[in-house]
Amino acid sequence: MHSMIVPMGQHQLPKLAYAYNALEPVISSRLLQIHHDLHHKAYVEGLNKAELKLSEARRKRDFSLIKHWERELAFHGSGHILHSIYWTSMAPLGNRWETPGAQTIKHIMSYFDSLAIFGEQFTEAAINVEASGWALLVWQPAWGRLEILTIEKHQDLFQAGGIPILVLDVWEHAYYLDYQNKRKDYVTAWWQLVNWQDVERRLMLAMQAQMPLS
Numbered sequence: 001m002h003s004m005i006v007p008m009g010q011h012q013l014p015k016l017a018y019a020y021n022a023l024e025p026v027i028s029s030r031l032l033q034i035h036h037d038l039h040h041k042a043y044v045e046g047l048n049k050a051e052l053k054l055s056e057a058r059r060k061r062d063f064s065l066i067k068h069w070e071r072e073l074a075f076h077g078s079g080h081i082l083h084s085i086y087w088t089s090m091a092p093l094g095n096r097w098e099t100p101g102a103q104t105i106k107h108i109m110s111y112f113d114s115l116a117i118f119g120e121q122f123t124e125a126a127i128n129v130e131a132s133g134w135a136l137l138v139w140q141p142a143w144g145r146l147e148i149l150t151i152e153k154h155q156d157l158f159q160a161g162g163i164p165i166l167v168l169d170v171w172e173h174a175y176y177l178d179y180q181n182k183r184k185d186y187v188t189a190w191w192q193l194v195n196w197q198d199v200e201r202r203l204m205l206a207m208q209a210q211m212p213l214s
């Protein structure tokens with residue numbers, strides 16, 4: 001099995017698997033709609049544009065704006081991927097596993113020692129992201145275990161090769177409408193929405209990846 005191939009410049013905004021109001025009261029309908037329909041859409045469009053501009057640059061053999069378009073490719077490409085995972089990282093009450101799956105628990109325990117300590121590090125990492133960014137649980141195929149990482153913007157500070165399996169958006173656009181400047185309240189409430197079934201699914205797929213260092 002391999003991933004779906006997306007033709008150049010043809011990325012699409014994925015549909016949400018739940019209604020806009022499905023994550024209330026943690027995330028309001030209005031916030032979710034703006035976040036998905038406007039913010040995420042802009043990253044999809046930015047990614048498509050960067051790919052097409054780079055294609056044009058190759059055709060014309062004019063790389064004078066290469067620094068700009070490579071940056072756009074990274075920013076919007078990561079923005080699109082992270083938002084897509086973010087939507088599936090959450091699910092409405094009653095429609096998701098309330099606790100981590102067997103593989104998730106096993107790997108969290110073996111690296112973080114306990115679920116509580118894992119949760120505490122993830123929460124603190126998210127709260128302390130400077131300005132706009134993300135907290136992520138990733139599977140690092142280069143050393144065959146989990147890692148908690150943070151990202152500034154959509155791409156800075158990431159560890160190459162890591163495969164995100166649980167992500168939390170801490171850009172102000174992800175919470176300001178509902179929580180104003182109280183990021184900690186948003187992060188704390190967000191745990192109620194975590195879709196552990198999706199985390200388990202992503203972990204099982206990520207564990208199949210190979211990242212040889214020699």
Ligand code: MN
Binds near residue numbers: 035083169171174
């Ligand atoms: Mn966002």
